[in-house]
Amino acid sequence: MNFQQLKYVRETVRRNLNLTEAANALFTSQPGVSKQIRELEQELGVEIFERRGRRFVALTEPGKAVVEIVGRLLEEADNLKRVGAEYADRDSGSLTIATTHTQARYALPPAVAEFRRRYPKVRLSIQQGKPQQIVDMLERGDADIGVATESLDHAPNLLALPAYDWWHTVVVPAGHPLEQELRLSLDDLAAWPIVTYSPEFTGRSHIDEAFAARGVSFEVVLTGIDSDVIKTYVELGLGVGIIAAMAFDPQRDTGLRAIDVRHLFRVNTTRVAIRRGALLRGFAYDFIELFAPRLTRKGIERAAAAERAADTFEI
Amino acid sequence: MNFQQLKYVRETVRRNLNLTEAANALFTSQPGVSKQIRELEQELGVEIFERRGRRFVALTEPGKAVVEIVGRLLEEADNLKRVGAEYADRDSGSLTIATTHTQARYALPPAVAEFRRRYPKVRLSIQQGKPQQIVDMLERGDADIGVATESLDHAPNLLALPAYDWWHTVVVPAGHPLEQELRLSLDDLAAWPIVTYSPEFTGRSHIDEAFAARGVSFEVVLTGIDSDVIKTYVELGLGVGIIAAMAFDPQRDTGLRAIDVRHLFRVNTTRVAIRRGALLRGFAYDFIELFAPRLTRKGIERAAAAERAADTFEI
DNA sequence: TATCCTTACGGAATTCGTAAGCATG
DNA sequence: CATGCTTACGAATTCCGTAAGGATA
Numbered sequence: 001m002n003f004q005q006l007k008y009v010r011e012t013v014r015r016n017l018n019l020t021e022a023a024n025a026l027f028t029s030q031p032g033v034s035k036q037i038r039e040l041e042q043e044l045g046v047e048i049f050e051r052r053g054r055r056f057v058a059l060t061e062p063g064k065a066v067v068e069i070v071g072r073l074l075e076e077a078d079n080l081k082r083v084g085a086e087y088a089d090r091d092s093g094s095l096t097i098a099t100t101h102t103q104a105r106y107a108l109p110p111a112v113a114e115f116r117r118r119y120p121k122v123r124l125s126i127q128q129g130k131p132q133q134i135v136d137m138l139e140r141g142d143a144d145i146g147v148a149t150e151s152l153d154h155a156p157n158l159l160a161l162p163a164y165d166w167w168h169t170v171v172v173p174a175g176h177p178l179e180q181e182l183r184l185s186l187d188d189l190a191a192w193p194i195v196t197y198s199p200e201f202t203g204r205s206h207i208d209e210a211f212a213a214r215g216v217s218f219e220v221v222l223t224g225i226d227s228d229v230i231k232t233y234v235e236l237g238l239g240v241g242i243i244a245a246m247a248f249d250p251q252r253d254t255g256l257r258a259i260d261v262r263h264l265f266r267v268n269t270t271r272v273a274i275r276r277g278a279l280l281r282g283f284a285y286d287f288i289e290l291f292a293p294r295l296t297r298k299g300i301e302r303a304a305a306a307e308r309a310a311d312t313f314e315i
Numbered sequence: 316m317n318f319q320q321l322k323y324v325r326e327t328v329r330r331n332l333n334l335t336e337a338a339n340a341l342f343t344s345q346p347g348v349s350k351q352i353r354e355l356e357q358e359l360g361v362e363i364f365e366r367r368g369r370r371f372v373a374l375t376e377p378g379k380a381v382v383e384i385v386g387r388l389l390e391e392a393d394n395l396k397r398v399g400a401e402y403a404d405r406d407s408g409s410l411t412i413a414t415t416h417t418q419a420r421y422a423l424p425p426a427v428a429e430f431r432r433r434y435p436k437v438r439l440s441i442q443q444g445k446p447q448q449i450v451d452m453l454e455r456g457d458a459d460i461g462v463a464t465e466s467l468d469h470a471p472n473l474l475a476l477p478a479y480d481w482w483h484t485v486v487v488p489a490g491h492p493l494e495q496e497l498r499l500s501l502d503d504l505a506a507w508p509i510v511t512y513s514p515e516f517t518g519r520s521h522i523d524e525a526f527a528a529r530g531v532s533f534e535v536v537l538t539g540i541d542s543d544v545i546k547t548y549v550e551l552g553l554g555v556g557i558i559a560a561m562a563f564d565p566q567r568d569t570g571l572r573a574i575d576v577r578h579l580f581r582v583n584t585t586r587v588a589i590r591r592g593a594l595l596r597g598f599a600y601d602f603i604e605l606f607a608p609r610l611t612r613k614g615i616e617r618a619a620a621a622e623r624a625a626d627t628f629e630i
Numbered sequence: 631t632a633t634c635c636t637t638a639c640g641g642a643a644t645t646c647g648t649a650a651g652c653a654t655g
Numbered sequence: 656c657a658t659g660c661t662t663a664c665g666a667a668t669t670c671c672g673t674a675a676g677g678a679t680a
Contacts, residue, residue, distance in 0.1 A: 001392060002317055004645090020659060029647050034660055036645090044399030053653045054660040062402035069395045069594075076388045077316065080381060084359030087377035279384075319670090335634060344672050349635060351670090368678045369635040 003077060005040040006070045008033045009048060013067050014140075017049060017056035072277070078141060079279035090282055092121035097287070098134040098143035099126065101226045102202045103270065106246045107164075108147065111291035119283050130200055130225070138275050144284050146273040147291070149203050153271060159304055160271040163292035167267060168203060169248055170259040171234050171241040178240065184261050186214045193221040193239030195230050202227075202244055203268035210265045231256060244268070276304065318392060320355040321385045323348045324363060328382050329455075332364060332371035387592070393456060394594035401596055407436035408596055413449040413458035414441065416541045417517045418585065421561045422479075423462065426606035434598050445515055445540070453590050459599050461588040462606070464518050468586060474619055475586040478607035482582060483518060484563055485574040486549050486556040493555065494572050501529045501579055508536040508554030510545050517542075517559055518583035525580045546571060559583070591619065 008022065012033070015021040019037075023030035041047050048063035049056045059067060085093050099108060104126055116124065127143060131151035137143035139157055146152055153160040170189065172178050181188055190211065197204040211218050221239045224230045227247035234241035235255045242265075248258045272288050272295060274280060285297040323337065327348070330336040334352075338345035356362050363378035364371045374382060400408050414423060419441055431439065442458060446466035452458035454472055461467055468475040485504065487493050496503055505526065512519045526533050536554045539545045542562035549556035550570045557580075563573045587603050587610060589595060600612040 001395070018659080030659080031648085031661070031663095032646050035662090038661085044396065045403035046399045051660080053655095055654065055658090056660080062398055065398045065402075066395060069391055069398065073388060073391045073395070076384055076391065080316070080384045080388070081359065083377055083380045083384065084361045087380075088360035333634080345634080346636075346638095346673085347671050350637090353636085366635080368680095370633090370679065371635080 001040060001043055003074070005036045006073055008036050009040065009067065009070050010074055012037065012049070012056070013059070017058070019056065075141070075275075075277055079277075082279045082281060086279075086281055089121075091119055093281055093283070094123040094125065095145070095281065095284055095287060096125045096127060096137075096143045097145045097147060098129060098137040099147040100131065100134070100149070100202060101128055102244050102247055103147045103149075104128055105227065106244070107270065108291065111287060114290050115283075115287050118286065122283055132200065134273075138273060141275065141278070144274070144278070144280065145288060147270065148273070149268050149270045150200060150205065152273040155273075157276050158273045159276050159300075160273040161292075161295050161300060161303060162269045163272045163295060165267050165269050166203075167245050167260075167262045168207065168242050168265045169245040170261050171231060171243055171248055171253070171256045172259065173235055173237055174255055174257050176240070176257070178259060179257050181259075184259055184264065186211055186216050186264055189240060189242075189261075189264070190216045190218040194218050194242060195222045195224070195233050195239040196220060196242040197227075197230070198223045198225050201225055203265075206266040206268060207242055274300075274304075316355060316358055318389070320351045321388055323351050324355065324382065324385050325389055327352065327364070327371070328374070332373070334371065390456070390590075390592055394592075397594045397596060404436075405597055406434055408598070409438040409440065410460070410596065410599055410602060411440045411442060411452075411458045412460045412462060412602070413444060413452040414462040415446065415449070415464070415517060416443055417559050417562055418462045418464075419443055420542065421559070422585065423606065426602065429605050430598075430602050433601070437598055445513075447515065449588075453588055456590065456593070459589070459593070459595065460603060462585065463588070464583050464585045465515065465520065467588040470588070472591050473588045474591050474615075475588040476607075476610050476615060476618060478585045478587045478610060480582050480584050481518075482560050482575075482577045483522065483557050483580045484560040485576050486546060486558055486563055486568070486571045487574065488550055488552055489570055489572050491555075491572065493574060496574075499574055499576055499579065501526055501531050504555060504557075504576075504579070505531045505533040509533050509557060510537045510539070510548050510554040511535060511557040512542075512545070513538045513540050516540055518580075521581040521583060522557055589615075589619075 007026065011022040011026055012019055015025060019033055020030050023033045026033070037048070044066065046062040046066070047060050048066050050058040050060050050063070097108070108126070112124065112126070115122075127137060129137065131148045134143070134146045134148050135151055135155045135158065138146045139155065146158070147163065152158060170178070170184060178184065178188065178192070196207060199205075199208070222230070222233050224233075227243045230241045230243050231247070231253060233239070245258070248256070250258070272292060285300065288295050288300065289297065322341065326337040326341055327334055330340060334348055335345050338348045341348070352363070359381065361377040361381070362375050363381050365373040365375050365378070412423070423441070427439065427441070430437075442452060444452065446463045449458070449461045449463050450466055450470045450473065453461045454470065461473070462478070467473060485493070485499060493499065493503065493507070511522060514523070537545070537548050539548075542558045545556045545558050546562070546568060548554070560573070563571070565573070587607060600615065603610050603615065604612065
C-alpha cells in the first residue's frame, strides 16, 4: 500500500470512475493507474470498483468504505506536509479563501489589506463562487477558509463558526415614495417589484421566509448574485432593492437611499468555515481573527476539539 | 513520503528514540531506518528528532506534531486493511482481548464459549494484564477490545462503555465470627486483617475510598491480583477477603462463606473499551454484545460518532 | 571502549511509460 | 469504431542490506 495508489483511487472517484481522466489529471499514464489500483485491490483482498467488462461502473460495498478511509488518509498526509511548511517558515505559504461576491466586495477587504501587510510572503487567493461551490472547494481541500452566509453550516465535514451578524436593508432611488414610510411593512414592500439576490445567496432564504410567513406574495423582477448589479438596477428604477446592509455606502451610492428593515427579516449570520480535520497554517488563523476578531485561534481549536471530546458514554 | 518512513518514525518514538532498537523490532537494517527518517525530514523540511552529535535525544517541536499525525495515518492504514479483511471473509480473522484476571476468569468465559462456537475461524486471543497494560495495548493497537473495571475511562484515546455493574463481597472461612453479623460495618471489617486486590486492580480504589471516608484504617496482609489467590489464603485463615462478588461460587468454594456488603462499598462498573478511530471487525462487535448485551453495534457506533458530532459552535 | 547514528556502495525490487490487446456501447 | 481498461515489456528509479566511518558517554 502506498500513497500513490490512494491518490489514484481518490482521483478516479472524483472523475466519475473514469481512469483515463484520472490519469490525465494526475499527469501520469493510464496503464500505471490501472495497475496500481489493481494492486491495491489485491493487497486489500477486495474489489474497490465494480467493473462491467473493462469499464468501471460503480463503487463496490467495501469500495465505499475504502474511499472514505482513503480520503482521511490523504488528508492527514496533507496535514503532515503543512506541519513541515509551518515550522520551516511560518510567514510564507499560500492561503485560499472561497467566498461569495458580497463578502469579497464588502466584508473581506479590510482583513485582506491588513493580512497582506502582515504576511507579504503568503500567496493569498480569493475564489468567488456560489455557497455550494464554496462547500465543495473546502471539502476537496482546494480552499482553506470559506466565508459565506448560506449553506456552510449544513455540511457535516465542515466546521462553521459565526463571524458577524448583519441585516438586510431596502434600497430605493432618492425620492421614492417608500422613503416617506416611518416603519416599512412587508405589504408595503410587496406592492413594488423587488430586485434582490439569487435564491442560493447571501441570506436570500430569510427574505423568502419572511414573505411566506406573512402570506404575502411578491414579484422579483431581477435577481443578481451581486449587490452592485442590484443597486445599479434599483437606481434605474426597475424596482425596490433588498440587499445586505453592508453593501450600501451612503458616500458612494448617492442616488440611492437605504431604509432600515431589521424588523422585517431575520438576522443573518455570516460564517467562517474550515474543513474538519484539516490543519490550518498559523497565518490562516490570523486571517480569520482579522476578519472576525471573536474567532481566536484558541476558540477555533476548542470548537474543533469539541467534536472529539465525547467522554465515556452511558447508554 | 511513504508508509515505511512513517512506521520507522513511530517505532523509533516507541523505542525511546533508539534507532537500533527500532530497526531490530521491525526486522530491518538500522542504516535503512536512519536513511528513511532522514529523507522524510528532508521532504517535510523540518527535523523530527533532536540530535546531540549522532544520538537522538528528543522530539523537536514540529516533531511532536508530526508524530501525532503519523499515528493517525498509520491507524487509518490499519483500518483500510481491516475493511479488506472484513469483506473478504466476515467470519475469519483475529480478535485480541486485553483484560484483567477477574474478568478473564469469571466474567468472560460464557461470551468466549459462545463466540468460539459462532466464529470457529477467528483466532481469539485473551491477553491478561494490569489495567494500565490494557490501556497501553489498546492504544498501540495490540488489542482490539479491553475489558476492565479501572483506568479505562481515563484514557482520552479510548472509548469506554459500561458493560455491567457489580459489587464487592466479603469472604470468610466457614464458621468465622463475622458470619454472625447481620449487617457488617467498616469497623467490623477493619478489626480483621484484610486480603484483597492490588491497588491498581478490580475496583480496589472503591475499597480504599470507603475506609478513608469513614476514617478507618485497615491492615492489608496480602494483596493478590487474583481472586483465586485471595480465596486460597482466606481459606487458610490469613484474614478476611474482599473480592468481586462474581468471583465467589457457593458450589465450588465450599470452605468459604460470602457476606453481602453492598452497603459498604461503591458499585463498580466494568467497562468495555475500544480505541477511538479504530475500525472494528463485525465479529468484534458481536463479541462485545455477547459479553454485554446492552452494548449493541448500533449503540457503540452512536457513542463513537458522538465524538465527531459537534455541531456549529457558538462562541 | 561500547553504543549508536551516518555515509558509501552495489544488487534487488519496484515503478512507470510505451505499445499492443480486448471489451463495451 | 471510439472509448476505455488490461497486459506486456524494458528503462529508470528507488529500496535495502552490508561494510565502514565518526561522535558521544
